[in-house]
Amino acid sequence: MAVIRDVMPAFELFQPASTADALNLLDRYGADAWIFAGGLDSFDWLKDRIKRPRYVVDLGGIAELKGIRARDGGLEIGAMTTLTEVVSHPIVRDRYAILTEAAEAAASPQIRNQGTIGGNLSQDTRCWYYRAGWSCYRAGGNICYADTPESINREHAILEADRCVAVNPSDTAPALIVLGASMVIRGSSGERVIPAENYFVGPGTDITRMTALQPGELLTAIRIPGDWAGSNFYWEKVRDRQVWDFALVSVASAMTLSGTTIQNIRLVINGVAARPLRLATVEQYVKGKPRNESTAAAAGDMAVEGAQPLRFNAYKVPLMRNLVKRAIRGVEEWTTS
Amino acid sequence: MDYFLTWGHSPWGQQILTHVSWNLLWAALFAGVAFLVAHASYMVLSAHRKRHPAETDAMEAARPDLPARIPRHSGVARAFHWVMAASMLTLLSTAFLPIAGVKFAWVQWHWMAGLVLTTSILFHVIHASVWLDFWSIWVGPKDIPELRAEILRELGHDVPGPKPGKYPLGNRLYHLALVVVGLSVIASGLTMMVRVRTPLFPRNPYLLSDSTWGFVYVTHGMAGVALVGLVIAHVYFAVRPEKWWITKAMILGWITRRQYLEHHDPDRWVVADPGSRIPDPAQQ
Numbered sequence: 118m119a120v121i122r123d124v125m126p127a128f129e130l131f132q133p134a135s136t137a138d139a140l141n142l143l144d145r146y147g148a149d150a151w152i153f154a155g156g157l158d159s160f161d162w163l164k165d166r167i168k169r170p171r172y173v174v175d176l177g178g179i180a181e182l183k184g185i186r187a188r189d190g191g192l193e194i195g196a197m198t199t200l201t202e203v204v205s206h207p208i209v210r211d212r213y214a215i216l217t218e219a220a221e222a223a224a225s226p227q228i229r230n231q232g233t234i235g236g237n238l239s240q241d242t243r244c245w246y247y248r249a250g251w252s253c254y255r256a257g258g259n260i261c262y263a264d265t266p267e268s269i270n271r272e273h274a275i276l277e278a279d280r281c282v283a284v285n286p287s288d289t290a291p292a293l294i295v296l297g298a299s300m301v302i303r304g305s306s307g308e309r310v311i312p313a314e315n316y317f318v319g320p321g322t323d324i325t326r327m328t329a330l331q332p333g334e335l336l337t338a339i340r341i342p343g344d345w346a347g348s349n350f351y352w353e354k355v356r357d358r359q360v361w362d363f364a365l366v367s368v369a370s371a372m373t374l375s376g377t378t379i380q381n382i383r384l385v386i387n388g389v390a391a392r393p394l395r396l397a398t399v400e401q402y403v404k405g406k407p408r409n410e411s412t413a414a415a416a417g418d419m420a421v422e423g424a425q426p427l428r429f430n431a432y433k434v435p436l437m438r439n440l441v442k443r444a445i446r447g448v449e450e451w452t453t454s
Numbered sequence: 455m456d457y458f459l460t461w462g463h464s465p466w467g468q469q470i471l472t473h474v475s476w477n478l479l480w481a482a483l484f485a486g487v488a489f490l491v492a493h494a495s496y497m498v499l500s501a502h503r504k505r506h507p508a509e510t511d512a513m514e515a516a517r518p519d520l521p522a523r524i525p526r527h528s529g530v531a532r533a534f535h536w537v538m539a540a541s542m543l544t545l546l547s548t549a550f551l552p553i554a555g556v557k558f559a560w561v562q563w564h565w566m567a568g569l570v571l572t573t574s575i576l577f578h579v580i581h582a583s584v585w586l587d588f589w590s591i592w593v594g595p596k597d598i599p600e601l602r603a604e605i606l607r608e609l610g611h612d613v614p615g616p617k618p619g620k621y622p623l624g625n626r627l628y629h630l631a632l633v634v635v636g637l638s639v640i641a642s643g644l645t646m647m648v649r650v651r652t653p654l655f656p657r658n659p660y661l662l663s664d665s666t667w668g669f670v671y672v673t674h675g676m677a678g679v680a681l682v683g684l685v686i687a688h689v690y691f692a693v694r695p696e697k698w699w700i701t702k703a704m705i706l707g708w709i710t711r712r713q714y715l716e717h718h719d720p721d722r723w724v725v726a727d728p729g730s731r732i733p734d735p736a737q738q
Contacts (some may be wrong), residue, residue, distance in 0.1 A: 252462020258472045259671045260649070262465065265659050279561055280650055321559030323552070425651070 125163040132175045136182060136303060136337060139174055143333045144305045146172045152335065153177075154197060154236035157228055162241075167250035182235075182337055185209065190343035193301075196235025196336045200289075201226070203234055213341060215350035215369055219292035222354045225361045235336045238290055238300075238316070239328050242283035242391065243363055244273065254280045254324050264427060271429040272365060275421075275437070277390040279321035282427060288354060290317060290393045291369035291385040295350075298341045304334040313339070314385075317392035327391065345371045345383065351444040355436060364388040366433055368440040372408075379403050379412070384444060386420065389437055396420050396441065403445055413446035459672060464664050471668025474675030476553050482679040486686030493690070500610065513715040520715075523708040524725055526620070531586070534578050535704055541571040546685060549678055561650060568643045575640065590619055590723070593626045619722030624691070625700075631684060639677035642670045 128151070133139040143150050151170030153159050154177075162168040176182055182197035185206050192208060203209055203220045210217045223229060223237055241248075242255070244263055252258030263270045264282045273282040290313070298313040316329050316336075330336060349372040356362035366388040373380045382400050387393040399416045406412045417438040424434045462472045527535070544567035548560040582588055599616055604623050606613045621629070647654070648661050662670065692701045699717075703709045714725070 249465075251465050252470065252472055256462070257460065258462040259667060260659055260664075264657070278651065279559065318557070319559070321561060322557045 125160075126166055126169045128163075128170055128173045130173050130175060132178045134178050134180075136179055136335065139176060139179060139335060140303060140305050140333070142172070142174045143335070146174075148332060150174055154239075155199070155232040157224075157232050158236060158240040161248065165248065165250065167248065176335070188340060191346070192341045194234055194339045194341070196238075196338055197233045198235075200224075200229035200232050200234060200237060203289075204229065212343075212346035213292075213296055215292045215295060215352045215371065216289065216341070218350075218352040219288045219354075219367075219369065222352075222364075222367075223288040228361075234289055234339060237287050238293070238339070239330065239336055240286060241327060243286045244281075244283040247283060254320070255283060257325060266428070268427065269429060270427040271432075272363075272388075273427055273430055274390050275424040275426045275430060275433045276394060277319050277321070277392070278425065279319060279324070281320035281324050281391065283320070283391050284388050285317060285327060285390070285392050286363045287387065287393070288364060288367060291367055291387040292352060293339060293341070294385045294393055294395055295369045295371045295383045296341050296345050297383065298339050300329075300336055301338040301340060302330065302334050303337045304331065308337075310340070314393070314395050319391045348373050349447075351447060353440055353443060355440065366436050366440055368437075368444045370444040372445075374408060377407050377409070379406055379408050379445075382445075384441070386437060386441065389424075389433055399441065399445075408446065410446060413442040416445045417442035468664070470664045471672055473671050474679065478675070478679045479550055479553060479682065482682040483686070486683040489683070489687060490690045497694075497696075500608075510712055510716045514712050517711070517715060517720070520711045520725060522711050524711060524714045525707060526703040526709050527707050528585075529707060530581060532704055532707055534574055534581065538571060538574045538578070541567045541574065542681070542685065545571060546678075546682060550682065565643070565647055565650065565652060568640070568647075571636075572640050572644065575636065587620065591621050591626055591629050593623070593630055597623060597626070616722070617719040618717065619719060622700075622717065628684070628688065635677045635680045635684060638673055639681065642674035642677065645670050646674060 131142050133142060143152070149171040151159065151168065151173045153173050153175045159173075163170075176197055179197060182195045184195050185198060185202065185208070186193050187208070192213070194203065200220045200223055204217055220229070220234065220237070224232065244253075244255070246262035246268070247253050247255045250256070251262055252260075253263075254261050261281050262268060263273050264278070264280075270282060272284065274284050294313045296313075299310045300313055300316040302309050302311065311329060318326060318329055328336075351368070351370045351372070354364045354367040356364055364387060366386065368384070368386050370382060370384045372382045382403060384396045384400050385393050386396060399419050402419055403412055403416050420441040421434050421438045424437070426434055456475060457477055458475050459471060460473045460475050461469055464470050545564060548564040548567065552558065552560050582591070600618065600623055603613050603616060618625075645662075648658050649667075651657055691697050699709060699713050714720070714723075
């Protein structure tokens, strides 16, 4: 493991006051620039001296990247809005309770005060082999140290592993995918808006990145439509320490019902692959079926098809199966019926 | 050195080779295109030797025993060539498009195309060894007079030196380069498959030491970028007007009697079996 030092390597710090200035800096310094949001992922890298950027662009002073505002019947959340602001926002609590739950499950109150929703979505994986600075696939090398016969890989992927077996650590990502959110990305060539589920990329597509952000681009906002507002949500995060930890596996779902029949559903699982996985096959299967134990059990079995556990993470298969089952069935309804 | 190779370090702090630098991809592309431009310019501007039609008329008149169409590539040989071409283009696109910025899940397509290429090459080796004239494609010291004559002809001189047998010297030299580069890329690629998940065999990342793995990856990368240049050259010659008859033969399987006499030495490529002659449709 890398040793955290007291002093970071020297870098030149820029604190732009507008998105345009920030993009100019990213354009000017290219691969030598490091984007700094809440700093919670960045400080690990910098204090470990694994990443040694020459220029750091701190987004903390850009007012236009902060705040939550109404837009087209939904919400737009600035990427630099803190998790605490998201959790405490009345409209989010009222209409998008699953996002409140997910953001509140991230880390500790102190970290949520500092951490931003953009940072939570765009943070790098927590695979300790990778973060130790070794030359693994994700770091540009030619081996995955987490996928060898001796690896300690309890937290790693059971699905979509493609050379790298790291997992996505974000809590808010599955909730936003379930809500049908879009990511607003700006670069020197303009703005593009992509669905949240396409924002995250697996190692098969790009082994050195977790997101679709290209060098020189910024995530500026998250847009949440009103389509799923107030629907029947389910969120659960299983972690080693309930008080403060990354998810081993988390599940998020939004469901609309007609009586006891599932009319429509979006279902996402995280912590099992390098990107949050939308379980489209399971969604299709349960649509039009009664919300009961039998449907939930079949959905759980279907969700884990193709899972390939590593040496120490086979427990994730029944965990994922049961979380999907609970997301379909619902816990309260089952325990009270 | 980072311009050619990339280095990392192992958990034990040792410096290890990881890959070739992808700068070499752009270098290979540049080299391929530069060769193409240089050759095309030379062909436009130079006074390279072209045989007068009357000479070929005379040669054709002297060999009425030859069929109108001379078989050059059997159906099996042509099928091999096009399967190999398709797999090679798939391999190059799946390897280098992601590096050029076109992102997609490429690994599975890459190793599957690699297996198709390997199988087709194995087939080709057996087919060429047993059913074809194995030595007709190889080059050696005996070809130096032909090389000299070909260079002089390209420079505009009228020399009587030897003409090619079944395969022009350029073809044979290209085949030799492809054998070296192709076998390197196949051997290293098959070894690298041990590190990725396939349904064929269990992964074993510890099959080789870190430094040996680095050598394997670098060999694969070097051979891969070399293939970019070689494929550019091959496609370029395949579509050049004066070489089109060779490409056409790889599609149809035959060349005309006139092309045979114009470009080949009948003593070095003997059309021996009258039974294999393809009838001239004009006489049917």
